[in-house]
Amino acid sequence: MPSFDIVSEIDGHEITNAIDQANKEVSTRFDFKGSNAQFEQQEDSVILKAESTFQLQQMLPILFAKMGKRGIDINSLESGKIQDTGKTAQQTITLKQGISSELAKKIVKLIKDKKMKVQAAINGDKVRVTGKKRDDLQEVIQMLRTEELEQPLQFNNFRD
Template sequence: MAKDSSFDVVSQVDMQEMDNAVNQTKKEIAQRYDFRGSDASIELEEKCIKLAAEDEYKLSAIIDMLRARMAKRDIPLRCLELGKVEPASKGTVRQTLTILQGIPKEKAKAIVAAIKATKLKVNAQMQDDQVRVSGAKKDDLQAVIQTLKAGDFGVDLQFINMR
């Protein structure tokens, strides 16, 4: 009897790469002419990034710089959820960007439904913030990966622990 193969569908962000992207953005803010003498800042915290600037225009410029750095480091741009712009002290504004990790329940359900719709002989189950897919044939598992890559579930997916 052939042993079942499996893999996990996850949505993860490499926090070391995110830290590098934030640090490069800090350097760019320090060097850019339009930010000279301004109170612009970017800080990485555990699950979010805090931005502060003199106005919304500068905030969006910082976000653009960060996204460019993230793209260079293969960090999915979708992992950032932009909070609302809030007024801060001395007429400045601030914004919190939440770093999304894991697959939310409703998205996991959509992924499992998409896998079942393929009618392949595979088993998909939700586990915390990931989905485990198992089946007897590696070809079926490869077909599931292709189906999920083609679909849009609102989160960036990675496929890990292929056994």
């Protein structure tokens, strides 16, 4: 039976490239001359460091633009609160990967509500959809692309 997986993943290499480009732009911009403003990558987050909250607010659109150019959906980023210590300010941007159980249940419910001839099952941080016909699976993909969900979805592991 044909099947595919619904996942939410971010390419780590593209994240690294986007952060490097953003750091390069911040180091060359006139309004950041002489400041220690920088982007720092950790496992599943990006830390913005600057001398003031105003500079942090100027850095965020730079990061979003660079990630957008690299094909990373901005909806997969979650901004944290700005922590200002007086001398420095920093903000953590969390990278959302994997489908949460609430979102997985919502996806399964959407598929069942449309009464499509497929079965959806939650497998950890992904949802597997199986059906008798390839066309039914493609209908599910089209339906999910039109839905406004809080996280970007990718469809992979398509098997006949």
